[in-house]
Amino acid sequence: MTTNDTILSVQDLRKWFTLRAGLFSFNRQPSYVKAVDGVSFDVPRSGSIAIAGESGCGKTTLARTILRLVEPTSGSVLYNGENIYEMNRLELSELRLKMQLIFQNPFEVLDPRHTVVDLVGEGLVIHGLQENDEVLHDRVISALEDVRLIPAEDFATRYTHELSGGQLQRIAIARSLILKPELIIADEPVSMLDASIRTEVMNLMTDLQKEKELTYIFITHDLAQARYIGDYLIIMYLGRIAEMGPMEDVIQAPQHPYTKALVSNIPIPDPTVERDRIMLEGETPTPVDLPPGCRFKPRCQEIGVYCKEDEPILHEVASGHWVACYIE
Amino acid sequence: MAVLEVRDLATYYYLGKKELKAVDGVSFDIESRRTLGLAGESGCGKTTTAYSIMRILAENGKIARGSVTLGGVELTELSDEEMRQIRWKKASIVFQYAMNAFNPVLRIGRQIVEVIREKDKMSEEEAVLTVSTLFDEVGLKPERQTDYPHEFSGGMLQRAIIAQALACDPQLIIADEPVTALDVIVQNKILDLLRKLQDKYNLAVLFITHDLSVVAENCHDVGIMYAGNLVEVGDAASVFKKSLHPYSYKLIGAFPSVVGPKKRLEFIPGSPPNLLNLPTGCKFHPRCPFAQSICKDDIPEFREITSGHFAKCHFAGELDFGGGQ
Ligand SMILES: Nc1ncnc2c1ncn2[C@@H]1O[C@H](COP(=O)(O)OP(=O)(O)OP(=O)(O)O)[C@@H](O)[C@H]1O
Ligand SMILES: Nc1ncnc2c1ncn2[C@@H]1O[C@H](COP(=O)(O)OP(=O)(O)OP(=O)(O)O)[C@@H](O)[C@H]1O
Ligand SMILES: [Mg+2]
Ligand SMILES: [Mg+2]
Numbered sequence: 035m036t037t038n039d040t041i042l043s044v045q046d047l048r049k050w051f052t053l054r055a056g057l058f059s060f061n062r063q064p065s066y067v068k069a070v071d072g073v074s075f076d077v078p079r080s081g082s083i084a085i086a087g088e089s090g091c092g093k094t095t096l097a098r099t100i101l102r103l104v105e106p107t108s109g110s111v112l113y114n115g116e117n118i119y120e121m122n123r124l125e126l127s128e129l130r131l132k133m134q135l136i137f138q139n140p141f142e143v144l145d146p147r148h149t150v151v152d153l154v155g156e157g158l159v160i161h162g163l164q165e166n167d168e169v170l171h172d173r174v175i176s177a178l179e180d181v182r183l184i185p186a187e188d189f190a191t192r193y194t195h196e197l198s199g200g201q202l203q204r205i206a207i208a209r210s211l212i213l214k215p216e217l218i219i220a221d222e223p224v225s226m227l228d229a230s231i232r233t234e235v236m237n238l239m240t241d242l243q244k245e246k247e248l249t250y251i252f253i254t255h256d257l258a259q260a261r262y263i264g265d266y267l268i269i270m271y272l273g274r275i276a277e278m279g280p281m282e283d284v285i286q287a288p289q290h291p292y293t294k295a296l297v298s299n300i301p302i303p304d305p306t307v308e309r310d311r312i313m314l315e316g317e318t319p320t321p322v323d324l325p326p327g328c329r330f331k332p333r334c335q336e337i338g339v340y341c342k343e344d345e346p347i348l349h350e351v352a353s354g355h356w357v358a359c360y361i362e
Numbered sequence: 363m364a365v366l367e368v369r370d371l372a373t374y375y376y377l378g379k380k381e382l383k384a385v386d387g388v389s390f391d392i393e394s395r396r397t398l399g400l401a402g403e404s405g406c407g408k409t410t411t412a413y414s415i416m417r418i419l420a421e422n423g424k425i426a427r428g429s430v431t432l433g434g435v436e437l438t439e440l441s442d443e444e445m446r447q448i449r450w451k452k453a454s455i456v457f458q459y460a461m462n463a464f465n466p467v468l469r470i471g472r473q474i475v476e477v478i479r480e481k482d483k484m485s486e487e488e489a490v491l492t493v494s495t496l497f498d499e500v501g502l503k504p505e506r507q508t509d510y511p512h513e514f515s516g517g518m519l520q521r522a523i524i525a526q527a528l529a530c531d532p533q534l535i536i537a538d539e540p541v542t543a544l545d546v547i548v549q550n551k552i553l554d555l556l557r558k559l560q561d562k563y564n565l566a567v568l569f570i571t572h573d574l575s576v577v578a579e580n581c582h583d584v585g586i587m588y589a590g591n592l593v594e595v596g597d598a599a600s601v602f603k604k605s606l607h608p609y610s611y612k613l614i615g616a617f618p619s620v621v622g623p624k625k626r627l628e629f630i631p632g633s634p635p636n637l638l639n640l641p642t643g644c645k646f647h648p649r650c651p652f653a654q655s656i657c658k659d660d661i662p663e664f665r666e667i668t669s670g671h672f673a674k675c676h677f678a679g680e681l682d683f684g685g686g687q
Contacts, residue, residue: 301576
């Protein structure tokens with residue numbers, strides 16, 4: 035499947051965390067949290083892929099493993115054909131400039147002792163890309179303006195605790211965009227922004243994509259956002275891909291029972307529209323000691339004979355539209 | 363009488379010598395069993411409004427004027443100690459970051475027991491029993507009280523925080539973006555839960571979010587903030603269907619949806635307001651397509667246009683936004 039036009043190819047990637055002994059004291063065998071459990075997909079150059087799925091399904095772990103912020107349990111990730119798990123430190127450092135991660139929780143990654151200018155300019159300094167202080171300052175200011183932190187000079191000297199939640203999140207975005215990467219993995223980058231600023235930031239992201247031929251992997255739990263920014267959608271469930279395909283195909287004609295439930299639960303900004311929601315029973319399971327057969331089975335309303343025995347594998351139901359489910 | 367009455371509340375932050383008017387004249391009521399959804403763009407003062415009511419502002423923030431009464435008691439005049447008694451017992455807040463709300467090295471149940479015992483003179487055993495009941499109420503297994511925060515999923519932590527917020531039987535719950543970090547399925551479960559608990563405990567709820575679809579589906583009333591002002595308030599159907607303020611109208615139009623054709627979203631042109639240097643007159647006038655000269659000169663009054671539906675616009679009720687809503 036991998037072609038020249040594939041910028042990133044994720045191949046049977048797994049990331050299992052070992053649970054500390056004693057946490058599940060009844061079990062002397064080591065247990066694993068199978069956060070990412072056999073995920074494969076290709077990202078076309080200048081494409082934008084949205085990855086969605088409920089809390090705890092492994093989205094953040096997938097992103098961190100793709101960037102090699104954690105080592106994988108198995109599998110490979112090819113960036114322009116090169117396996118990133120075989121790269122040396124120098125190659126990795128160059129890669130990290132081309133491939134940026136916008137972290138989910140800005141509170142975690144933004145050092146409270148630094149001012150906004152330092153936080154946004156940090157990457158340029160680390161990679162030795164600043165020409166001189168003045169140019170650096172100007173670039174930071176224009177990056178702040180891009181994410182609508184205006185007047186930028188007023189924000190530049192503040193510390194993180196002097197900003198609102200959404201303002202911090204935009205600092206995280208500016209920090210990545212300023213490096214002009216080829217590929218951005220954005221982990222819930224606009225979750226804290228209101229509709230208007232979110233729209234501007236998403237428009238900025240799509241504009242940059244066209245101008246600079248940027249590629250996006252956009253992680254979100256919000257399908258309305260996914261639809262807005264992505265042209266291809268991947269739905270994850272407990273560490274695996276349940277369904278993937280062209281955005282409109284998946285949203286308008288979801289095939290997997292889990293995707294159907296997700297789509298039916300999307301809120302609509304109109305208090306007079308009543309909709310039938312498919313409620314999923316049960317607490318989201320954790321990817322520890324998964325049941326045999328389909329991992330969605332405990333919450334599925336359409337269980338068939340095969341579902342109890344083997345894990346369904348992705349098969350193509352329409353052009354480019356793949357589903358991991360036995361039910362037709 | 364309303365459980366919570368906020369009148370002309372103003373809160374400023376100080377950055378060196380500069381004064382930042384984060385909240386500047388906000389008035390609203392919340393009755394028992396009703397939910398007011400407070401929405402508006404990032405940085406418009408939603409969290410500051412909540413923190414002012416609870417009096418948990420950052421050190422460089424001060425309530426400059428206005429009044430906040432809870433069950434008839436004026437909160438802005440209480441001593442710090444009196445205010446501490448009100449917090450949790452009469453009014454609880456659910457913070458946005460579930461992850462940061464609990465101490466990571468203490469068992470979750472333990473932390474809620476401490477909150478209860480600090481406010482109510484109750485024995486250890488009674489408090490543990492109360493926590494069990496609350497856990498059950500929010501859909502958590504009571505035996506999970508002994509878990510540490512990292513053993514909970516995001517959705518479970520959020521429920522534990524709601525249990526903690528309910529621990530002392532409050533009259534008011536403030537929820538600051540309680541579901542932003544959660545997927546829609548968990549979101550809807552938590553919102554359903556809040557609604558049930560609201561009826562059962564006669565709660566007044568202040569629900570802060572930037573997500574208008576969540577407001578549309580879950581709040582009785584809606585308040586829209588812009589640059590520290592409340593620009594419109596009314597019941598949800600009126601605000602969504604018959605917006606009185608051009609900003610509310612625009613904000614509602616900027617929301618992505620999965621129904622209807624996919625389109626490039628319209629956003630509000632112009633710069634977000636500079637709180638350190640606000641425009642004269644109506645704060646929205648530089649971005650408002652309907653602005654007249656009066657809008658530059660005079661601050662519009664916050665007036666009742668139709669019964670229970672207020673707006674802060676010189677032309678509220680007279681504007682035709684076109685396109686029909
Ligand atoms: N360092 C870790 N050690 C053990 N388990 C982990 C670790 N990091 C993540 N997990 C577990 O892996 C699973 C996937 O977590 P991850 O953060 O990738 O989910 P997510 O899809 O990003 O969720 P959310 O939407 O809530 O951000 C969860 O069950 C989580 O508890
Ligand atoms: N401690 C502080 N010092 C100075 N300015 C502050 C401080 N805290 C907040 N601000 C500013 O006050 C304004 C209002 O902030 P607030 O946190 O109330 O916004 P918000 O409406 O909750 O926004 P968001 O949706 O992004 O969370 C913002 O412009 C913010 O930059
Ligand atoms: Mg995540
Ligand atoms: Mg806030």
